[in-house]
Amino acid sequence: MTAHIKEDNELSLSTLADGSAKVGAHTMSALKSATSETLLAAVLKSLDEDKGEDIVQINLRGKSEIGDYMVIASGRSTRQVAAMAEKLSERIKHEFGIVSKTEGKDTGDWVLIDTGDIIVHIFRPEVREFYQLEKMWQPGSAAAV
Numbered sequence: 406m407t408a409h410i411k412e413d414n415e416l417s418l419s420t421l422a423d424g425s426a427k428v429g430a431h432t433m434s435a436l437k438s439a440t441s442e443t444l445l446a447a448v449l450k451s452l453d454e455d456k457g458e459d460i461v462q463i464n465l466r467g468k469s470e471i472g473d474y475m476v477i478a479s480g481r482s483t484r485q486v487a488a489m490a491e492k493l494s495e496r497i498k499h500e501f502g503i504v505s506k507t508e509g510k511d512t513g514d515w516v517l518i519d520t521g522d523i524i525v526h527i528f529r530p531e532v533r534e535f536y537q538l539e540k541m542w543q544p545g546s547a548a549a550v
Contacts, residue, residue, distance in 0.1 A: 441473035441522035444501060448523055451496050452478045455489045457527070463542045465524075473522045477539050479530050483513030486527050490516040493525065 445462065452460050457478035465472055480486035487510050494505045497520055506519040514532045518525040526538060 444497070444503075444520060444523050445474050445476070447496065447500055448476055448493065448520070448525055451493045452476070452489060452525075452527075455492055456480075456485070457489055458530075459533075461539050463539065465542070468542065472519075472524045474524070475542060476523060476525045477533070478525070478527050479533050480513075480527055481530070483529060486516055486529055487511075487513040489527050490518055490525075493527075494518060 449460060449462065457480060460476065460478045463475040463477070465475055478489070480489050490507060490510050494507055497503050497505055503520050508517040510516050514529050515536070516525075516527045518527070528536070528538075
């Protein structure tokens, strides 16, 4: 007997007869073997292959509970930003079985992709310069209160 549980109307989790869990075509044991470092490497590779510019990775461990790493990259246009985000989400889903939460893809100025362990921000250069997100996470910097 297979039980189905819906989470966020996107991710389907099934319990198999042997008691293991299955998400899409991947078993949970296969997903757990994907470390945040493996996922980070895949994110960086995807952004590089899609001609992302000024790619920065920030280790968030010990700084924040939102994830293990943050990746910030730029695309030259709204079309490139949206396409990079779409391809990255598809690659993560295909390779790791992770359905990412995505915000901002429709406008393409700033797209946020949350994979759980890795938070990815893809900006147009002007938008990235305006927000200066990476400065907030650099060692020794403090946000103004």
